[in-house]
Amino acid sequence: MTGIWELWRDRRGRLSPLRLAVLALLLLPLAKALYDAGAIANGARPLNDLIHRTGFWALVFLGVTLAVTPFRRIARYGNLIDVRRMLGVATFLYAAAHIALFFADQSYDLGKFVTEITKRVYLIVGGVAFLGLAVLAVTSTDGMVRRLGGLRWRRLHQATYVIALLALVHYFQQTKADLTVPVFAAGLFLWLIGYRLVAWRQGSSELSTLSLLALTIAVSLLTLIGEALGVAIAFRVSPLLVLETAFDIEVGIRPAWQVLAAGLVVVAVDAVRARTVRPRVRPAAAE
């Protein structure tokens, strides 16, 4: 029998290269922080640096967790489902570290910690997202899936999309100047939500290559419009100013183009796999 801590083994107790690769990915931010330890310690605010790193990676892994279901279908790689729980729990652990570091930054003073959170909207939003992640982590065990029943468990875990939305709002609210990365992250989340909406509307979780292409183009356009409106509101400038810079490489590659590039990679994977792999993945029971 496989021990609970033997994360590199699959359900049958075999060494799983996929699990090993995901474990390495999950430990990468930790390795990077250790590598940067000197710079972090000598920086102006070491704890704040770590708060930013853990928050950022919690959001990244939340996105990767959400991408498992669409991508296993697109890549026709059903085994991906085997690492979804690991990714979800790691998201929670990075978020927990993020909050523990914030607690340390408040000099471990519980009263100050609670007052700080309740007086700032972006921290309340982050707090609600964290509570949601905690509920999902607690209900992620096989026992809880059995106890809740497949349907109720699936419905509960669809809250991941709401949690991701709250985490994104928290990310935007605390960003002071450059909105490029938050807008790119929002574009990717929009693509994932769009995928689920199209699948729900057509009554099948498999989208054609053409639908994926249409979704990618629509989301890229929305990202461009969203960035223009967001910058216009945040910095009180004309939205046309942002649209004018969309084709100016010197200003940087706008998030909409980055979303388009990522989406086109997914479309290409789907096109290749549709021609090379048959039959398609059968949906798992607990999705």
Ligand code: HEM
């Ligand atoms: C009680 C809950 C939370 C607290 C107290 C909290 C606190 C903070 C603080 C203090 C910052 C830095 C703000 C600054 O320097 O101005 C931050 C940034 C951030 N937080 Fe949270 N947070 C919470 C929940 C979350 C959750 C659940 C997520 C994601 C799943 C998250 C993701 C982020 C991200 C992405 C950043 C920005 C990182 C970057 O700069 O790259 N936070 N948070």
